[in-house]
Amino acid sequence: MEAKEKGKAVVVGGGYIGLELSAALRVNNLDVTMVYPGSWCMPRLFTGEIASFYETYYANKGIKIVKGTVAAGFNTNSNGEVTEVKLKDGRTLEADIVIVGVGGKPLTSLFKDQVEEDKGGIGPLKLTSLAHFSLLGFQSH
Incomplete structure (x- = not known):
């Protein structure tokens, strides 16, 4: 990362x-662009409203966000280093570093x-010498 200081970074993925x-x-101090296929970041955890808060916060910090598309390929220079990320929607993003x-x-x-x-689950696990406490700390009688 030191060699790419103040370069352009593309992060593929909008999860944690x-x-x-x-x-x-x-x-x-890298120029960062995030790319993810969903309508908002962290779709498994966030609602659109919560995601909007984080996306706005990140944008205010200078991070660009590209939603609704995915990385489809990469262009490289003669040394094999990535120079661009090709997106499925036809756009390309300059990149000195790419993290997927x-x-x-x-x-x-x-x-x-x-x-x-087994729909029954498991009973309390006794892992201590305390008679009335289970693994989760709940009293069992």
Whole structure:
């Protein structure tokens, strides 16, 4: 990162990792652009209203946000270093550094009809010598 000081950074991903990395890069004086496919950042956790607050905060700190598209490829120089990020919507973004933090979702459909779920849960776990306390700290009688 020192070699790219005051350069252009593109962060692909709008989840927790993307937000944290964007902030860290900006604090280190890089020109930061975030790219993510959703309508707002952290869609698994934030509502649109909460996300709007964070997106405005980040924009006020100088971080550019590109929503509704994904990285489709990269252009490189003769040394193999990334110089541009090609977006699926046809735009290109200049980049001295690219960080991809897109996360993942488990493909639970692989286990459909193959695993029997136990809907009963588990009882309190006794991990201490205290008679009336379980793992979670709740009294069990």
